[in-house]
Amino acid sequence: MLFAINDKVATYGSLLVVVVAAGMVRSSVAQTVEICSFCRCLENAKESSIIVDCFESSRTHRQRPSHYFDLRNMLWPVTPEVSGSQPPSVRAFFKDLSLRDLPIPFETRGIRQGVGLSCMLFNIALAVVIRRTVITKGSQLLGFADDFDTIARSLAKAETVYARLEAESRCLPRTVIDDGDELVAVKGSLVTMDNNTRKVIQRGIKKPVAKHISASQQVVELSFQNVHLETLPTEPFRNVRNLETLTISGNNLQTIENDFFAFQNKLHRLDLTNNTLVSLNALERSRFETLEFIDLSYNKLGTVSRQLLYVLQNVSIIRLENCDIYSWDCPANTRWKVLDLDWNHLTDITTKTFSGLEQLEALYLSHNNIRIVNPQAFEDLHHLVRLDLSHNEIFKLGHNLILPKAVEIINLANNSIERWPFEKLSEVMRVINIEHNGLSEIDPDLPVNVRILNASNNRLRKFSGELFPDLIRLDLSDNLLDAVPSSLWPNLTTLTLDGNPMDRIFFENPTTLKVLSLNRMPNLVELEASAFTNLAGADESKERDCVEIHIAGCPNLRRIDPKAFEEASVCKLDLSNNQLTSIPEELIEWKSLYGGVNLQGNPLDCSCTEQWLVDVILSQLYDNADLQYLLDDLRCHTPLERRGQRLVKYLHHRGAFCGVAKMERLRNSQDEDEVVKASFGSLGSILCSSDDENCLHVHKGTGLIAALSMMLVTLILSVVMVVFILVRRRNERRKVPEGVLLMPQFRY
DSSP states (O other), rough: OOEEHHHTTTSEBOOOOOEOOOTTOOOOOOOOEEGGGGGGEETTTTTTTTEEEEGGOOOSOSSOOGOOOOOOGHHHOOOOOOSOOOOEEEEEESSSSSOOOOOOOOSSOOOOBBOOHHHHHHHHHHHHHHHHHHOOEEEEEEEEEEEEEEEEEEEHHHHHHHHHHHHHHHHOOOOOOOSOEEEEEOOEEEEEEOHHHHHHHHHHOOOOOSSOOOOOEEOOOOOSSSSSOOBBBSSTTTTOOTOEEEESSSSSSOOOOEEEEEEEEOOOOOEOSSSSOOOOOOHHHHOOOSEEEOOSSSSSSOOOOOOHHHHTTTTTEOTTTSSOOOOOOOOSOOSSSSEEOOSSSOOEETTTTTOOOOTOOEEOOOOOOOOOEOOTTTTTTTEEEEOEOOOOOOOOOOOOOOTTTTTTTOOOOOOOOSSBBSSSSOOOOOOOOOOOOOOOOOOOSSSSOOOOOOOSOOOOOOOOGGTTTTTSSSESSSSSOOOOOOOOOTTTOOEEEOOOOSOOOHHHHHHEESEEEEETTTTOEEETTTTTEEEEETTTTTTSSEEEOOOOOOTTEEEEEEETTTTTOOOEEEESSOOOOOOOTTOOGGGGTTTOEEESSSSSEEEGGHIIIIIIIHHHHTTTTGGGGGGOBBBEESSGGTTTTGGGTTTTOOTTOOOOOHHHHHHHHHHOOEEEEEOOOGGOOOOTTTTTTTSSSESSSSSHHHHHHHHHHHHHHHHHHHHHHHHHHHHHOOOOTTTTOOOOOOOO
């Protein structure tokens, strides 16, 4: 009579000899691959981190199709533990791949069921146990897959074999694989009365002892950009609990319905930009205790639920650019520091719109459809420092907009505001941008302490500098000013008056500047004498105080008086793209221009009167490598034979623009610059005259030494050649006549 002990009999035990890893889950059969053998891994010793660069262009196995890339089979890089030091963190970046979806998470604590290595280790462990157990005719083992039966002639014999098998399985050595996870054997035991084999297996699994920090604990940043993700499984990042930065941008995600970060995590930054998200239900159930930054920009949200805003109440920075948001209802007691709602569809700003954001420091509302703003809408934002309302349709904004006392920067550019909108500005206000509006006058009730004012592209006809005593930068370009503003305070360093219809430039009062811009003046024809006499420099970074002046792109500027810059200290002068044909040589002290002079784009007359441009300006610009760009488009317009030619072509040709009269002046005024007519030896005649532009002129200097050296070498070669010819002819005359036989002489 045979007695069988199997896993189907409730009163006896069964032997389950399997080799598994703690936390085993089901997965498809695939080969495990080191991620560094597939992607590029760079070690940053300074920051103690490993960068995994998994861009399509940097993959090491480019011959493999993109769908081969599967995170379920990837092992993160691991370094051995060093006593007393923290292991390096791992930052992985995946870009331009084709993942489609993220793998189902698994606990990376050992070999997973279905991996080929687990089957191999199972068979090895089984063979070791059986060989150590005495198997005779009185007892045998029957097995199928991972189920085994002990067959014996008596119950006592079956129990003895089972006991020995169990004892041998406990003696199996511990095995450690590459990722540091210990493998253990699950020993056989009695099946429970309810035949619950799952409880038996769970009771037999032993938690592995980690030899060093596992790879999943080292991953602190993951980035998936343009990898064609369409769905996210439940808790895809459960096994990377130390993750601090997560980026999933440029994909095809439409909804996040499954649990996303419902477990406790250390996430600091979350970026979900450039997807097609219309629902964020999973985020409403997430735990973001440590989250500081979240970016949901460029999605199709339409609205943001109050529940989600409540979950994000402890976040510092929230970006919701271009999310098709039409309305906004903010919860109270939030800790937000920065809120970005640019490029949405908001229309009205009331006193309740942002009433709960008392800790807010920066609010961005540009490129919306805002038409009406309540004057008290921002009054309760006591910590607000920066406010951006640019590129909207604001028109109904009176003279009573109330701003918190902490505001330093406000941007109201590109609206339809027709009068100065501020009732009172705080003492800490530093920057006001109100360009591209319809202002005809700037008339604050009290002096304003602003440092930078941009009021360009309005309809201003005058400006009173007395109301802005602390200005250091003023932009009044593209208005209707017909004269340079007076009463400018000495703190001003940069003044921009481009595009105004001024026909005359004159500084009535002493003014100190670093930069003066007078570009695109349509009515400016001439720079008259003493135009810049009262202008002083304020650039302390130079060897002396000087000013940088730009007068470019004036379509009617044709003449500059030689005394226009008299007593003015200029560092750099830009006169490009005007209609100037000549430049007075005595206009300025050219050697004092540290930044050079830009004369490009003018119809210059390359006649004798402008020869000084070649001798002075070109030499100065060419000798300075940083200023050579000012020679690129410096060309002649007249006379006709030189039209379009670059002036740099004539750089080392003195008198290139002049005829006989100029030569005579050069000869009388510069004794050291003698002009020698070229003549050649026995010819005894002049090959060309001094008034011929094609004549070869030789001037005293280093070039003369080179010319004389070449002439000396030529002379020596000529003498050598003559001697060679004479010797050869002499040898030919001494040839022996035909028929004469010369007998050799023999010496005895």
